[in-house]
Each structure stands twice: as structure tokens, then as C-alpha cells.
Amino acid sequence: MSTAHADRSGPHDVLLSVSGLQKHFPITTGLFRRQVGAVQAVDGLTFDVVRGKTMGLVGESGCGKTTTGRLLTRLLEPTGGRIEFDGHDITHMSQGRLRPLRKDMQMIFQDPFSSLNPRHTVGTIVGAPFRIQHVKTPHGIKRAVQDLLKLAGLNPEHYNRYPHEFSGGQRQRIGIARTLALNPKMIIADEPVSALDVSVQAQVVNLLEDLQAELGLTYVVIAHDLSVVRHISDDVAVMYLGKIVEMADRDSLYTHPRHPYTVSLLSAVPVPDPRRRDSAQRERVLLTGEVPSPIDPPSGCRFRTRCWKAQDICATEEPPLIGKPGDMDSHLIACHFPVADDEKVAGRKAPASVV
Amino acid sequence: MTSVIRPTADGRSPRAFLEVRELCIHFPTEDGLVKSVDGLSYSLERGKTLGIVGESGSGKSVTSLAVLGLYNRNNAQMSGEIWVDGEEIVSASPETVRKLRGRKMAIIFQDPLSSMHPFYTVGDQIIEAYRVHNKVTKAVARKHAIDMLGRVAIPQPAKRVDDYPHQFSGGMRQRAMIAMAMSCDPELLIADEPTTALDVTVQAQILDLMRDLQREFNSALIIITHDLGVVAELADDVLVMYAGKAIEYGPAVEIFERPEHPYTWGLLASMPRLDRELSDRLIPIKGTPPSLINVPSGCAFHPRCSYAGLTNGASLNVVPELARGASHLVRCHLSVETRQQIWQREIKQELEGTA
Numbered sequence: 001m002s003t004a005h006a007d008r009s010g011p012h013d014v015l016l017s018v019s020g021l022q023k024h025f026p027i028t029t030g031l032f033r034r035q036v037g038a039v040q041a042v043d044g045l046t047f048d049v050v051r052g053k054t055m056g057l058v059g060e061s062g063c064g065k066t067t068t069g070r071l072l073t074r075l076l077e078p079t080g081g082r083i084e085f086d087g088h089d090i091t092h093m094s095q096g097r098l099r100p101l102r103k104d105m106q107m108i109f110q111d112p113f114s115s116l117n118p119r120h121t122v123g124t125i126v127g128a129p130f131r132i133q134h135v136k137t138p139h140g141i142k143r144a145v146q147d148l149l150k151l152a153g154l155n156p157e158h159y160n161r162y163p164h165e166f167s168g169g170q171r172q173r174i175g176i177a178r179t180l181a182l183n184p185k186m187i188i189a190d191e192p193v194s195a196l197d198v199s200v201q202a203q204v205v206n207l208l209e210d211l212q213a214e215l216g217l218t219y220v221v222i223a224h225d226l227s228v229v230r231h232i233s234d235d236v237a238v239m240y241l242g243k244i245v246e247m248a249d250r251d252s253l254y255t256h257p258r259h260p261y262t263v264s265l266l267s268a269v270p271v272p273d274p275r276r277r278d279s280a281q282r283e284r285v286l287l288t289g290e291v292p293s294p295i296d297p298p299s300g301c302r303f304r305t306r307c308w309k310a311q312d313i314c315a316t317e318e319p320p321l322i323g324k325p326g327d328m329d330s331h332l333i334a335c336h337f338p339v340a341d342d343e344k345v346a347g348r349k350a351p352a353s354v355v
Numbered sequence: 356m357t358s359v360i361r362p363t364a365d366g367r368s369p370r371a372f373l374e375v376r377e378l379c380i381h382f383p384t385e386d387g388l389v390k391s392v393d394g395l396s397y398s399l400e401r402g403k404t405l406g407i408v409g410e411s412g413s414g415k416s417v418t419s420l421a422v423l424g425l426y427n428r429n430n431a432q433m434s435g436e437i438w439v440d441g442e443e444i445v446s447a448s449p450e451t452v453r454k455l456r457g458r459k460m461a462i463i464f465q466d467p468l469s470s471m472h473p474f475y476t477v478g479d480q481i482i483e484a485y486r487v488h489n490k491v492t493k494a495v496a497r498k499h500a501i502d503m504l505g506r507v508a509i510p511q512p513a514k515r516v517d518d519y520p521h522q523f524s525g526g527m528r529q530r531a532m533i534a535m536a537m538s539c540d541p542e543l544l545i546a547d548e549p550t551t552a553l554d555v556t557v558q559a560q561i562l563d564l565m566r567d568l569q570r571e572f573n574s575a576l577i578i579i580t581h582d583l584g585v586v587a588e589l590a591d592d593v594l595v596m597y598a599g600k601a602i603e604y605g606p607a608v609e610i611f612e613r614p615e616h617p618y619t620w621g622l623l624a625s626m627p628r629l630d631r632e633l634s635d636r637l638i639p640i641k642g643t644p645p646s647l648i649n650v651p652s653g654c655a656f657h658p659r660c661s662y663a664g665l666t667n668g669a670s671l672n673v674v675p676e677l678a679r680g681a682s683h684l685v686r687c688h689l690s691v692e693t694r695q696q697i698w699q700r701e702i703k704q705e706l707e708g709t710a
Contacts, residue, residue, distance in 0.1 A: 060554040061525070167643045168411075197410040198581055202625035202639030209636070224554060231627040231637065254629070268559035270584030271630045272623070274607040277588055286563065287556045289510075290524045 015086055015186055015218050016049040016072065022080030023067055027295065040294045041067040043242040044081070046321070049186070049235075054212065054219040056233030056250075058226055058265070062291055064242040065222045069190045072220060073107050074098055086185060103133055106179035110191035112171035116163040122149070122174055123159040129181040144181070152177035153207055169200035176207065186218040193228060205232060226269050230254050235330075238262050241294055241302040244321055248331035258324065258331070258338040260285075260307050301336065309337045371398035371438075372575050373422070373543055378435035378445075380417055380426065387648045391417040393599040395435075396677075399592070401542060404569065404576040406590030406607065408583060408622070410644045414599040415579045419545045421445075422577075423462055424452035439543060458488040461536035465548035467528035471520040477504075477531045478516035485538045503534040507564060526557035530564065537568060544569070545577045550585060562588055583622060587611060595619050598645050598655035605683020615685040615694040617660045620702045631707065638705060654688060662697065665689060 022045075024038035042064040049055045057065045070076045072083065074090055083091045086104060093101075109115040116125055126148055127141045137144040146156035152173040163171055172192065179187055192208065193201040209232060211217060223229050229236055230250060237247040238261065246259040257263045264285040271280050287306045292298055298305050304314040313336055321334040380392040392414040399405045409415045420426055422437055424444055437444040439460060444452055464470040472480060481500040482493065489496070497516070504512035507530040520528055529549065536544060546565065550558040566589060569576050578589055586593055586607065593610040595603040595618065603616040614620055621640035642659040645651055657663040657670040666688040669675075677686040681695055689697075 060556060169643055197644060198583075199410060199621055199625050199640035200643060202627075202637035203641075205627075205637055206639060226555065227627040227629050230629065230633065251633075264556060266629065268555040269629050270558070270562070270582065270588045272583040272587045272611065272626070272628065273630065274587045274590070274611050276630070280588070281563075284559060284563075286559060290526060290557075 013051045014048045015051040016220070017084040018048070018072070018081065019046045020081035021045040021068070021071060021078055021083060023064075023071055023076060024079045037295055040242050040297060042071065042078075043297075045239075045244055047237055047244065047247060049218060049220060051185075051218050052212070052216050053234040054221055054232055056229035056236040057220065057222045057239060058224065058229050058236060059239035060224065060265075060291055062241075062294065063239040064294070065224075065239050066190055068239070069107070069188045069220065069222045073102075073105050073188050075107075099133075103129075103135075103182040104185040106182070106184040106187050108172075108175055108179055108187060108189040108192045111195050112168055112175055113163075113195075115175055116171060118163055121160050121162055122154075122166075125163070125174060126178045126181060129178065133182060135182060145177075148177040148180055149174075151180060151211070153203075167200075168196050169203060172196060172204050173207065176204075176211070180211065180215070183215070184217070186220070188220045188222070190222045191224070192221065194223065194225060201228070208232060226266060238265065241291060241297050243302060243334065244332075245303060245334050246332065247321065248328070252328055252331045256327070256331070256341055258327070258333045259303075259335045260309055260337075260339055261303050263339050301334070303335075309339075311337070372401045372440055373399040373577075374436070374438040375418070375422065376436040376438075378418065378421065378437060379433065380414075380421055381432040382430055383432065384648070389647045390599050390650065391647060392421070395596075395599075395601055397592075397594055397601070397604065399543075399575045399577065401575045402569070402573045403591045404578060404589050406586035406593045407577060407579045407596060408581065408586055408593060409596035410581060412598075412644055412647060413596040414647075415596050416547055418596075419462065419547055419577060419579055422543075422545065423456055423460055424449065425456075425462075454488075457484055457541070458539045459541055460543035460545070461539070461541040463529075463532050463536050463544070463546040463549045466552050467525065467532045468520065470532065471528065473520055476517050476519055477523065478518075481516075481531070481535045481538050484535050488539050499538065500534075503538050504531065506537075506568070507531070507534045508560075509534070525553055526560065529553060529557075529561055533561075533564065533568070537572065540572055541574060543575045543577070545579070547579045548581070549578070551580070551582070558585075565589070583611075583626060595622075598650050599647060600655065600686060601677055601684070602656065602686045603684065604677070609682045613682060613695075613698065615680045615683075615691070615698065616656075616687050617662050617689075618656050620698070621659070624702065624706055654686075662689060665693065 021042055023042040024040050026035045027037040027039065028034060029036050045068060057068060059065050071078050078091055082089065088101060090098060090101065123142065123145050126145045130137060130141050130144060146159060149156045154170060154173050193204050196204060205228065212219060221229065221232055233250050235249050236253045237244045240261050246253065246262045257266055264287050267283055267285045289306055292305055300316050300318050301314040304310040319334045319336050321332045323329055323332055324338055376396050378392055378395045382389040382391060395418060397405065407415045422444065433445050435445060439455065478497060478500050481503060482496040485496045485499055501512045501516050504516055509515055509527055509530055523531060550561050553561060580586060590607045593607045594601050597618050603610060603614065603619050614623065624638040625640055627637060640659050645655060651658050653672045654670040654675050663670045669688045675686050675688045677684050680691050687694065
């Protein structure tokens with residue numbers, strides 16, 4: 001369970017703790033690369049991930065969820081804030097000092113077609129972590145790799161095959177086998193199933209869950225598919241334009257969404273039930289327009305330009321991410337006017353042409 | 356509801372607006388004959404929507420490209436008939452099909468960035484499509500283009516018409532693509548994964564737009580997707596494809612509420628759903644989609660089917676016919692009674708979480 005820093009003193013064993021995490025990419029111009037602005041990709045994230053649990057990060061494209069994943073594994077260096085992993089402050093740690101820690105945090109990438117080197121065999125790919133980290137395996141690298149392949153549900157005899165000989169789902173399993181090689185504590189999975197066929201997605205989701213149960217892994221799962229996130233996460237954070245707008249444990253978030261953005265996101269998911277088509281359409285909260293640019297985000301609440309509840313205060317005052325009375329303590333919302341349980345949000349139709 | 360036609364080529368003239376009969380598209384390759392589409396029949400009336408569902412490589416996109424005549428005559432072996440409003444496409448000359456394409460039938464592609472020309476403005480591309488089929492001046496065509504952009508809810512259409520595709524966001528690009536497809540008022544519109552590349556909130560907008568436009572233009576719509584939610588949202592009829600063949604075809608409500616093919620059961624069971632209670636585990640379909648070069652003997656689904664053992668070996672050797680089940684067409688060896696029993700007793704309960 002992720003909790004706010006206010007009650008971090010709780011009994012939970014926090015593996016990853018993030019506070020005020022910020023990443024601004026500079027926009028430069030001219031000969032001297034003068035900085036004229038910044039893409040505020042991630043702007044002040046604070047959350048904890050508890051050992052052995054799964055944290056889900058959801059949001060639309062461009063909301064900064066992938067950047068967050070890269071910051072957590074320090075593939076990018078934050079411009080502000082603090083990341084603490086397993087007791088180490090890794091915010092500005094040098095790559096050299098970070099390398100031993102890399103054993104403990106691994107990443108699964110979205111596209112299994114571009115994240116595996118096509119000129120290396122499966123054995124080389126999955127065995128690479130052992131070689132890079134100089135890890136001695138009791139029965140040799142080949143045996144260790146074959147055990148990993150078995151663990152990820154692949155045939156160990158495929159040791160000498162190349163990635164192109166495998167289907168998308170199998171390739172994703174190869175990627176998973178590679179991340180498991182060094183027995184990590186935490187795995188960041190960036191859209192682990194979105195490139196896979198529907199029937200294969202379920203296989204990979206089940207595999208991830210089995211591995212968590214077996215090896216006690218901690219996951220941060222980044223995805224845009226709300227139903228997949230609901231299935232695998234213990235806690236969910238909803239991101240919008242570089243900020244967390246709502247964070248809660250799974251059941252609380254999906255049954256009592258409070259932030260207008262979460263409400264509209266959930267209502268937009270098509271339901272595979274043709275009989276409910278009409279009622280689903282009526283209940284749908286249609287957002288108008290597009291996500292604003294993170295170069296020049298709206299003042300105050302960043303969602304206000306698309307929010308139907310926005311009032312004057314939303315433009316002037318940024319709502320903090322806090323709990324609301326009546327909800328569980330862990331349910332945090334950044335909104336001045338959270339949606340109540342029995343509130344009617346139905347039937348809003350998007351005006352035809354609004355910017 | 357469109358009438359489900361008998362899948363036999365009996366030489367009678369077509370009654371439906373679009374009729375595909377016994378369509379086969381084979382590609383000879385160095386590795387063997389790829390039977391992308393193998394004996395597919397369906398029909399569609401104006402004002403109705405057909406959803407084609409299948410995994411990657413099931414032949415769903417190839418079918419739609421064939422309807423538009425967008426296949427390479429040098430390497431594709433086509434047989435069967437495609438009737439669009441009384442005209443046969445397969446045997447027609449490329450010039451005839453070219454005149455139909457764009458005017459009578461149009462397509463919306465999955466990725467709007469790669470399917471629009473980056474060198475021409477959005478307006479130019481819509482104007483070009485319009486002027487190919489209508490003898491009008493550039494000024495009139497431009498006015499029409501602005502009109503169309505306004506219809507698909509692009510803000511400030513008179514200004515945005517001169518923008519290049521890269522200046523549009525993903526959702527706007529898809530809207531522009533739809534505007535281009537609808538510019539000549541086509542009677543048949545094919546949407547090939549129209550929302551796969553988009554976020555859920557934008558997807559909801561686009562689906563809404565397509566539904567409205569279809570109502571307005573009374574066109575026949577084919578929607579090709581792997582997302583059962585999108586199909587349930589739009590389609591009147593559903594065609595499920597597997598390894599180049601239709602394996603289940605009928606009204607959407609029937610397919611979702613009384614599916615009879617084990618593959619359809621698998622698809623429904625393997626996706627996590629927001630509208631159902633949370634299940635502990637997803638039920639994936641075992642194995643991976645077959646390669647079309649090496650289609651399994653007999654029923655192509657038998658290596659992945661849990662009920663293949665109930666057919667006394669028939670599924671290994673005999674290709675099942677697409678025959679009438681209880682309410683719609685199903686390609687399966689199991690008897691109608693057995694299928695209904697399995698659905699009622701096992702699958703339905705698993706899906707609804709009451710088991």
C-alpha cells in the first residue's frame with residue numbers, strides 16, 4: 001500500500017520512496033543553446049511503494065508515466081525531488097555507484113520487438129546480466145539461463161534461437177526472463193502487455209502475478225489500460241500532465257473515483273456488453289479537447305481546462321494531493337471539488353467544437 | 356440486423372449492399388502458400404455496422420484491403436466474389452475499382468501519422484480526394500474540406516485546414532482522416548483499428564463521432580479491431596476470425612451473450628473487465644496464434660482448444676464447416692447441445708464470477 005509521506009511511519013516496509021520527483025526537459029534555442037523553456041514532463045510526484053506489492057501508474061499518453069518509470073530506474077536523472085530505493089538515496093548517484101544497485105531494479109519494456117537485440121541468441125540475451133554484473137552462477141551461465149527460461153514459461157531448449165523465431169508473447173517472456181536473472185527486488189514494467197494479442201496478454205499478466213507470489217517481487221506497472229491495471233495492482237496512481245491527481249488502493253479507486261479526471265477515464269473504457277451500449281453512452285463523461293502542452297501547463301489545477309466542475313479557484317490555486325473526509329486515509333485526491341458517490345455526472349455531451 | 360447469408364456461392368445476384376462470398380486470398384511465398392483469407396463470406400446493409408474481431412494474423416485487415424481493391428495483383432491469388440452495391444470487385448479492372456474507391460467506399464487506417472502524407476497540408480489531402488471524384492474548382496473543394504473538418508469537430512477548421520499532419524495531435528489526425536474518408540459521402544466505410552493508437556478518452560470521442568456520422572450518412576460500416584469492447588460499442592453483427600477463416604458470425608448480442616465457439620469463449624475470458632467483479636486470475640487461451648504458413652490440420656484452433664478431445668479426433672483431421680448453431684453460424688465440431696451445455700455450465704459462470 002502506498003501512503004502519503006505524512007503517515008510514512010506506519011508498519012509498512014517501504015522499498016521505494018519518492019518525494020517531489022521532478023523532471024523538466026530544457027528547450028534550448030540558438031547557437032549558445034540558451035534555455036527558453038522546459039517541458040514539465042514530471043512535476044512533483046510523491047509516493048511510496050511497499051515491498052511485495054504492485055503499484056499501478058495510469059494516464060493518457062504524454063502524462064509523464066514513462067518518464068517516471070525511467071526516473072525510478074535512474075535511466076534519467078531527475079531535476080528535482082528525491083528517490084530512495086531500499087534505503088539508498090539514488091537521486092543523483094553516479095552511474096558507477098548505481099551499477100551494483102541495478103541488480104535490484106530491473107525494467108520490462110513495452111515493445112518486445114525492439115527491446116531484444118536481433119543479432120544475439122536468447123542465451124546471450126538472458127545471460128547478459130550475469131556477464132555484465134560478473135555474477136558467478138553455481139552450474140554455469142547456460143544452466144542458469146535455462147532455469148530462467150523455464151521460470152518464464154519458455155522451452156529451455158530454445159537457448160540457441162534468435163528473437164525473430166519467437167512470437168510477441170514469447171518475446172515478452174524472454175524480456176521477463178532477462179529481468180529476473182539477477183533476482184531483483186523491484187521490477188518496473190512499462191506497458192508490459194499492450195503490444196500483445198488479447199489472448200496472449202492474459203498469459204503474461206498471469207505470469208507476472210505468479211512470479212510476484214513466488215519470488216516476492218515488487219512491481220511498478222505503467223499502463224494506459226485501466227482494466228489491466230485494476231487486475232494486477234494493489235495501489236493505483238492516476239497521472240495527468242506530470243502530476244498525480246488521484247492515488248488510492250485499487251478497490252477504493254475503482255469503486256469510488258473522486259477526481260473528475262478519473263471518473264471520465266473510467267467511463268470512457270468501452271464495455272464488452274452490447275446490451276449496455278446505450279446506457280454506457282448515456283453515462284459516459286466525454287472530455288473535450290486535448291491534453292494541454294506540458295511546456296505551458298494551465299495555472300492552478302492542470303485539469304481545469306477540460307473539467308466540467310472547474311470554477312475560479314481552480315485557475316488560481318493548485319489543489320494539493322490530500323485525503324478527503326469520509327474516505328479511507330490512503331485515498332488521496334488533488335481536486336477542489338471531488339466527485340461524490342451519488343453525484344450525477346451522466347449525460348454530458350461534448351459541445352461540437354470546443355478547443 | 357443484417358440477414359446472415361448462407362455461405363455458399365450459388366451464383367444468385369446479391370441482395371445486400373455489400374456481399375463477400377467465398378473470398379480466398381492466398382500469397383505464394385518462398386516458405387509456402389500463405390492462406391491469409393480462406394473462404395470468407397459475409398454481407399452488410401447500409402446503415403449497419405459489422406465488427407470483425409481477430410488476433411494479429413487472422414486475416415482481418417487483408418479482407419478489408421481486398422474489398423477496396425488495395426492488394427498487389429502480382430503476388431496475391433484471389434478467388435471468390437465481392438459485390439458492392441451490385442458491382443463485382445474481384446474480377447473488375449483496376450480502373451473500375453479506382454473509381455469506386457474514395458467515392459463509394461473509403462477506409463480509415465490505424466495509424467493516422469503514417470497514413471497521411473507529411474509533405475502536404477491536411478486540407479490539400481482532403482481536397483485532392485474530393486476533386487478526384489467531383490468536378491469542382493479548388494475553391495469549392497477547399498470550402499468542402501473546411502466543412503468536413505468542422506463536421507468532425509476540429510476547432511477553427513478554416514485555420515487548421517492549412518496545417519500539416521504533424522501539427523495535429525493523434526486524436527485530431529484521426530478526425531482529419533475520418534473527414535478525408537467521409538469527404539465524398541461513401542456508402543461503405545471500413546475502419547481498420549481506428550482507435551488502437553489512441554487514448555481511452557480520445558477513443559470514446561472518436562467512436563462517438565463515427566456513430567454519429569454513420570447515422571447521418573447512412574453508410575455501411577465495417578469496424579476491424581481486436582478490442583471486444585469497441586465491437587460491443589458499435590457493431591450490429593460480429594464476425595470472429597481465426598487463421599483466415601470465420602469461426603463465428605452472428606448478431607452482436609448473440610455473440611456476446613451466447614457465444615458457441617471455444618475461441619470466442621477464450622477471448623471473452625482472457626480480458627479483464629471493469630464491469631465485472633475482480634477475478635483472481637485471468638483465464639488465458641493456451642499457446643499462441645498459428646502461423647498462416649503452417650496452419651494446423653483439421654480445425655485450426657484444435658491445438659489451443661480445451662475441448663478438442665470431445666470430438667473423437669475429428670478436430671485433428673476434418674476442417675469443420677461454418678454451420679448454423681443455436682442462433683448464429685459457428686465453425687466447430689462439437690454438437691450444438693454440447694456447446695450450449697459447456698457455455699451454460701462452465702464458461703458463463705467463470706465469466707460472471709459466480710462459479
